[in-house]
Amino acid sequence: MKFTSLLASAAMALGLATGAMAEDKTKVGFVYVGPVGDGGWTYEHDKGRQAVEKHFGDKVETVYVESVPEGPDAERVMTQMALEGADLIFTTSFGYMDPTINVAKKFPNVKFEHATGYKTAPNVSVYSARFYEGRAVQGTIAGRMTKSNIIGYIGSYPIPEVIRGINSAYIHAKKVNPDVQFKIVWAYTWFDPAKEADAAKVLIEQGADVILQHTDSTAPQAAAQEAGNVITFGQASDMSEYAPLPRVSSIIDNWAPYYIARTQAVMDGTWESVNTWHGIKEGMVEIGEISEAVPADVKAEALALKDAIASGEYHPFTGPLKKQDGSAWLAEGEVADDGTLAGMNFYVEGLEGEIPQ
Amino acid sequence: MNLGEINPILLIASLMVAATPLLLAAIGELVVEKAGVLNLGVEGMMIVGAISGFAVSVETGSPWLGFVAAAIGGALLSLLFVLLTQFALANQVASGLALTLFGLGLSALLGQSYVGIKPPSMGDIHIPVLSDLPVIGPILFQHDPILYVGIALTAGVWAMLKYTRAGLILRAVGENHDAAHALGYKVIRIRILAILFGGACAGLGGAYISLIRVPQWTEGMTAGVGWIALALVVFASWKPWRALLGAYLFGGITVLQLNLQAAGVAIPVEYLAMSPYIITILVLVILSADKSRAPASLGRIFHASH
Numbered sequence: 001m002k003f004t005s006l007l008a009s010a011a012m013a014l015g016l017a018t019g020a021m022a023e024d025k026t027k028v029g030f031v032y033v034g035p036v037g038d039g040g041w042t043y044e045h046d047k048g049r050q051a052v053e054k055h056f057g058d059k060v061e062t063v064y065v066e067s068v069p070e071g072p073d074a075e076r077v078m079t080q081m082a083l084e085g086a087d088l089i090f091t092t093s094f095g096y097m098d099p100t101i102n103v104a105k106k107f108p109n110v111k112f113e114h115a116t117g118y119k120t121a122p123n124v125s126v127y128s129a130r131f132y133e134g135r136a137v138q139g140t141i142a143g144r145m146t147k148s149n150i151i152g153y154i155g156s157y158p159i160p161e162v163i164r165g166i167n168s169a170y171i172h173a174k175k176v177n178p179d180v181q182f183k184i185v186w187a188y189t190w191f192d193p194a195k196e197a198d199a200a201k202v203l204i205e206q207g208a209d210v211i212l213q214h215t216d217s218t219a220p221q222a223a224a225q226e227a228g229n230v231i232t233f234g235q236a237s238d239m240s241e242y243a244p245l246p247r248v249s250s251i252i253d254n255w256a257p258y259y260i261a262r263t264q265a266v267m268d269g270t271w272e273s274v275n276t277w278h279g280i281k282e283g284m285v286e287i288g289e290i291s292e293a294v295p296a297d298v299k300a301e302a303l304a305l306k307d308a309i310a311s312g313e314y315h316p317f318t319g320p321l322k323k324q325d326g327s328a329w330l331a332e333g334e335v336a337d338d339g340t341l342a343g344m345n346f347y348v349e350g351l352e353g354e355i356p357q
Numbered sequence: 358m359n360l361g362e363i364n365p366i367l368l369i370a371s372l373m374v375a376a377t378p379l380l381l382a383a384i385g386e387l388v389v390e391k392a393g394v395l396n397l398g399v400e401g402m403m404i405v406g407a408i409s410g411f412a413v414s415v416e417t418g419s420p421w422l423g424f425v426a427a428a429i430g431g432a433l434l435s436l437l438f439v440l441l442t443q444f445a446l447a448n449q450v451a452s453g454l455a456l457t458l459f460g461l462g463l464s465a466l467l468g469q470s471y472v473g474i475k476p477p478s479m480g481d482i483h484i485p486v487l488s489d490l491p492v493i494g495p496i497l498f499q500h501d502p503i504l505y506v507g508i509a510l511t512a513g514v515w516a517m518l519k520y521t522r523a524g525l526i527l528r529a530v531g532e533n534h535d536a537a538h539a540l541g542y543k544v545i546r547i548r549i550l551a552i553l554f555g556g557a558c559a560g561l562g563g564a565y566i567s568l569i570r571v572p573q574w575t576e577g578m579t580a581g582v583g584w585i586a587l588a589l590v591v592f593a594s595w596k597p598w599r600a601l602l603g604a605y606l607f608g609g610i611t612v613l614q615l616n617l618q619a620a621g622v623a624i625p626v627e628y629l630a631m632s633p634y635i636i637t638i639l640v641l642v643i644l645s646a647d648k649s650r651a652p653a654s655l656g657r658i659f660h661a662s663h
Contacts, residue, residue, distance in 0.1 A: 035576035037465060037472055067577060152619070158626075185618045188630045192580040195611070197571045198375055202615040205367045218473065222573040225475070241473030356626040 026267050028052060028259075029086035030064035031077055033093035033216075034191035040216040041190070041236040041253070042066065045092045045115075048255035055260045059267070070095025078103040082110045088266045090259065091115065093190065094159050100124060111271050113262060116161050118342055120273050127258060130279030131161065132168035132341070133309045134251035135212075136316035137287055137302050138233050139172030141249060142180075142210040144298040145231055149179045152203025154196060154213040154220055155186045158356045160344045162214045167348045168316045169212055172305070174350060182351055183208055193219035204230055211246075221247055231293065238288040249302070250288030258284065277338065280310045317341065322349040363616045369496045369609075373504055374570055376608025378403070378562040378579075380507045382586035383593070383600045384514055385558025390590055391518060392551035393531035393654035397453025398438055399559050400583025401460020406431040406560025407567035408464040411476055411574045420479040424503060424564050431560020432553045434460055439549050446658050461577060471574040479503070479569060501569050503561070508601070510558065515597040527551065531652035534659040544659050559583065592641035594649030599641060607637045 030049050034042040049062050063086065065077050074096045081089055082103060088111045091100045097117035104112045104124045112124045120126055142151050151173060155162050166184060173180045183206060185199045192215075200211050200220035204227045211232045213220045218239050224230040224246040232242065234250025258276065265271040278284035287306050290299045308314035319330030324347040330336060347355060382399050389396050409430030414423025434456065441452040479501045482488070488498040518524040527547060529537045534544045566582070567574050585607065593599035614629035 035465065037468070037576035039472055039575060183619045183621070185615050186626045186630070188626075189580075191577070193571050193573070193575045193578040194375075194378070194566050194580060194582070198371070198612060199615050201371060202612065202619050205364060205371070206362045206616070206619045217575050217578075218573060219571045219575065219578075222475070222571050226478075226572065239473075353621045354623075354625075 024059075025061045026056070026059060026088070026263060027084075027086045028060060028062045028263055028266075029078075029081040029089040030062065031068050031074060031081070031089065031091045031093075031096060032064060032066040033068060033070065033095070035066050036064070038191055038216045039218040039237060039239060039241075040234075042092070042216060044237050044253045045090070045255055048259040049090075051256035052259045052263050056263065056267075060263060068096075071099070075099035075103055078112075079106070082107040086110060088113065088263060088271075094157070094161060111262075111266055120275060122273055125262070125272075125274045125276070127274075127276040127278075128161070129253055129284040130277060131251055131253075131285060132164040132316055133279045134285050134287055135165040135168040136172045136309065137306050138212060138249065138251065139169035139174075140176055140305055141233075141290070141294060141298060141302050142169065142212065142231075143173030143175070143177035144301070145248070145294065146173075146177065146180060146210045148207045148209045149177065150181050150183060150207045151210045151212065152200070152206075152208030153182055153184045154199045154203070154211065154215055155184055156190050156215050157188060158186060160342060163347070163355060164341060164344050165212075165214055166351070167344065170351055171321070171348060172316065176301075184351075184353055186356060187215055189215065191216045193217045196220050197223040200224060201227070218242065234288050240288065243289070244291035244293045247291065248293050249290045252286040252288050254284055254286050277342075280306060281312065323347070324349055324351055362620045366492055366495050368612060368616055370499070372605065372609035372612045373496075373500065374608075375612050376604040377504050377507045378565045378570065378582055379586055379589065379607060380511065380601055380604035381562035381565060382559045382583055383589045383604055384507070384510050384597060385555035385562075386586055386590050387593070387595055387597060387600055388514055388518075388527070388558075389551050389555035390655055391531045391595060391652055392527050392548050393534055393652050393657065393659075394442065394548050394552055395449045395453065395656040396435065396438055396456070396552060396555060397450060397587065398435070398456025398460065398583075399555075399586050400579060400581065401457035402431040402434050402556045402559035403460075403563035403566075403579045403583045404464040404577070405434045405460045405467075406563030407579060408468045408471070408563075408574060409560065410564025411567040412467065412471055414476050414568060415471065415474055418477050420477055420568055423476070423568055424561060427560040427564030428557035429560070431558070431563065432556040434463075435552050435556025435559075438556075439552050442658070443545050443549055443552075446660060449656050449658070457583070465576045468574050468576060472576075474574065476568050476572050476574075478572070503565055503569065506561070507565075511597045511601045518597070528652070531654055534654045534657070538659070538661060544661075548659075559586075562586070589637075589641075591651075592638055592645065594641075594645040594647075595652065596649065599644060602644075603637055603641050606640060607633050610636050 032042045036046040068077050090113045092115045094116045100114045116128045196215045197219040200223035213235045221242040224232045231248045232246040236253050238250045315335040317336035319334040320332045321330040323329045406427035410423040410427030413426035414420045441447040442449050488494045530547050538544050589603045593603050610633040
């Protein structure tokens with residue numbers, strides 16, 4: 001698979017090389033971890049790219065390479081984009097962090113934007129969305145809706161972004177349903193429909209009637225639909241084709257406004273390295289339509305939580321909270337700081353199992 | 358941790374489902390390689406089979422027609438490989454890789470309007486008495502029909518290679534194409550048939566993923582199964598039953614490790630995640646300690662004038 005992706009990206013890079021080189025256009029590149037048709041994560045990033053094209057029309061040219069493996073391949077694809085005259089490059093997966101930093105060093109005049117990472121440089125910004133705010137809403141619905149009290153969670157890689165999501169969903173499911181138990185499976189992939197479906201089936205076989213996923217394809221939705229009596233949530237994209245059941249709601253990543261603003265900044269020459277972390281309030285995280293399968297009172301509760309988070313009245317990580325080992329983390333009323341959240345590498349109290357190191 | 362949460366019956370039943378796409382693709386490739394041709398395009402033929410099967414079964418409402426279309430789709434794509442390697446005498450490795458790239462792109466194009474659609478369900482077979490047996494019923498007699506096609510194909514290919522004249526000729530072509538040619542066998546024709554068979558099997562394997570295992574269409578959804586099938590053929594020493602064993606081991610451990618994770622077994626997840634690859638390779642390498650070797654003409658180009 002690695003080798004083909006490598007060849008595929010090489011072929012794409014060649015395609016870029018023969019592309020037109022219009023000097024006055026701002027050229028924006030996108031590096032994707034999955035195919036644009038994954039129906040989830042990459043699909044939403046590509047919608048952002050299309051929004052940039054639509055907004056700026058002839059003034060901008062966008063290019064993208066999809067299914068780029070996280071690792072040395074990514075570095076090569078970025079280098080190629082920079083050599084082809086890209087002014088701004090968005091690298092849209094956590095695993096592109098070091099490659100982005102390395103390539104950015106070689107091209108000080110090209111601006112880079114890395115999604116979901118934490119390393120910055122004078123020409124590298126990082127941006128991410130507070131997905132955990134959406135996870136809080138999901139956890140509330142999941143805790144209220146589960147009958148078996150077992151919630152299955154498909155994790156991709158044990159990185160802070162995923163762990164934050166697990167913790168946030170758990171805290172809020174537990175709050176409304178003290179008997180709830182989380183079963184967590186690590187798929188070690190962002191995108192592998194067959195494996196994601198297998199993981200969902202395994203969790204369902206072991207009694208889960210709610211499946212939360214942090215992988216990119218819609219395969220777990222299909223597996224849940226096949227099994228029946230299981231609810232799911234759209235991940236990264238609305239996945240509304242699976243509504244009203246099994247998909248009862250979703251977290252939608254809306255990257256378009258950010259991509260347009262950053263492209264504008266490059267055009268105006270005002271681009272600076274920033275660290276952006278937006279949530280429900282700014283509209284980067286959206287909660288998809290809660291379907292009629294959810295009882296009205298649960299829906300109202302979930303929406304009230306969403307509004308409280310949006311207005312800043314409530315933070316999903318508010319004390320008292322303990323870590324898994326029982327040690328104190330947040331005191332009564334204390335709110336987690338962004339630094340701890342960004343590097344989160346521990347479960348909260350009550351979750352079972354260990355985080356793979 | 359609670360091992361009691363793992364239901365062994367469901368586990369075995371789902372490992373057979375997880376193994377079937379791999380088995381179908383590997384059996385097809387095994388025949389191709391036995392005929393002395395190395396087709397690295399399995400992944401491409403699988404994904405084209407996945408989308409052609411999906412599209413046809415959605416349009417017609419019949420999963421059976423879908424599987425037929427998947428076999429035809431995979432075979433059609435392998436026809437391209439035939440043209441390149443058997444007539445234009447191109448390098449087989451390069452042609453196979455090109456086939457995979459082409460297949461991935463073509464399937465993404467064909468599949469644009471099929472994202473998010475639910476295919477018609479094939480349903481599981483139900484044999485009176487047998488399917489109702491405790492334990493054995495759910496494990497052996499309550500699957501979709503294609504799973505049995507996979508096992509039947511394995512048996513058929515094994516018997517054909519071992520006991521029939523056709524199998525002998527196929528092996529002769531794969532071992533020494535010049536000698537086979539001197540004896541009057543149509544080397545090119547036999548190889549073309551083998552390649553088409555391999556394409557059809559890969560197509561079936563792909564459609565099994567998009568119609569039964571997942572079931573949906575997503576770009577790039579075979580996600581490397583074709584490459585694992587290729588490796589499996591080598592580690593199975595070109596023997597059909599070992600390919601079946603390997604596929605079941607691989608599928609089985611993949612499902613088992615997910616089960617162990619969900620049950621909270623205290624084995625580091627990294628080890629669990631790599632276990633399907635390691636255990637499958639280990640078992641098959643130990644098995645191939647006998648004097649199995651690759652067909653002698655594997656990957657070599659044949660031209661009657663040589």
